[in-house]
Amino acid sequence: MKSVSTALHGKGSARRAANSSAVDAGARAGFAARGVIYVLIGLVALRIAFHQSDGKQADRSGALQEIAEKPFGSVLLWALGIALVGMALWRLSEALFGAAGADGHKAGKRLLSAARFVFYGFVAYSVLSFAAGEKGSGGGSDKQSKDVTAKVMEWTGGRWIVGAAGVGVVVAGVWILVRAALRKYHKKLKLGEMSRRTRRAVDVFGVCGGVARGVLFGTAGAFAVTAAVRYEPGKAKGMDDTLRAFTRTPAGPWLLVVVALGVAAFGVFSFAMARWRKT
Known part of the structure; x- marks a missing residue:
């Protein structure tokens, strides 16, 4: 019993250390x-x-x-x-x-x-x-993404690794977006310490920021998948190139404006x- 008590005490001490000020x-x-x-x-x-x-x-x-x-x-x-x-x-x-x-x-x-x-x-x-x-x-981020992608593609099965990583980033982006839209972050916040107005403001920034971050991740992942499929490391993009890519959509620079505001909101x-x- 004493050894069990000592173990529990040790575990409790470790947890208190982890949650220290x-x-x-x-x-x-x-x-x-x-x-x-x-x-x-x-x-x-x-x-x-x-x-x-x-x-x-x-x-x-x-x-x-x-x-x-x-x-x-x-x-x-x-x-x-x-x-x-x-x-x-x-x-x-x-x-x-x-x-x-x-x-x-x-x-x-x-x-x-x-x-x-x-x-x-x-x-x-x-x-x-x-x-x-x-x-x-x-x-x-752009140079790093291209360099890493090119190096990995030199490995045996490198295209599959890059493609799988890209799919993983896309999934992560969707996960981030959905959780933000559903306000899953509420359970991590001390909502009781916020006024109603503050809570609303936090929700605006939390949802908009999380959605924009999810879109950014998902788009970067899609570029990685494209690089793997086409066997072109240059198709992989870091954060900067991914953001600039939004200007080349039919919405032009205004889509980048929306995403940029979302990133700042995050x-x-x-x-x-x-x-x-x-x-």
Whole structure:
């Protein structure tokens, strides 16, 4: 009995450590950092729609360049990178000890948190590298997508891998879109702490931002599938090229305007997550 009690106590201590105030603060800082990046990507995309982008890309590298050009930009970049480290560590704690919510301990949830830890760890590394002066570390999403696609296609069965990955991204985009439209994020928010007006505003940004993000993911995935089918790595597109592709539709630049506003809205929604997310 004593050993069982000790094990339970140890597990409880680990869970309390995962939900500590430091981890909570890191998660909220990470959401705020994500918000900054998405708002800036949306603004750059808007300028692209009106041919005023000054050569910047509508992706993370473009957002980092925007920050770097501002007063105290270097300080802001370091703060952004550190905040994203906080986000990565929070996801790691979820993977190790379980996330908030009744089903947060399930293997699927913990595996998803582990994947998010890897993703945000990479993003944090790229931002900190950029802040340290390695300007190439901001990463042009378009070049990265084409280079990775070309390399994978050289492998045996590479076309199938790229195609499968593209289908996976399309499915992820649809999943993001549907969950946003159904307001599934409600269960992750402290709705009781919001006024009715605030809740409505959060829903506007949450739905519009989630739908736009889902469309963006789905479109990028479709380009990857096209690259695999045609055996043309150049058909794969990063975030910047995917956003620019909307200008080549019958709706012209106005479709990009709509999607860009949605991307910026997701950034604002991330600020709401930083304030009211259950961690």
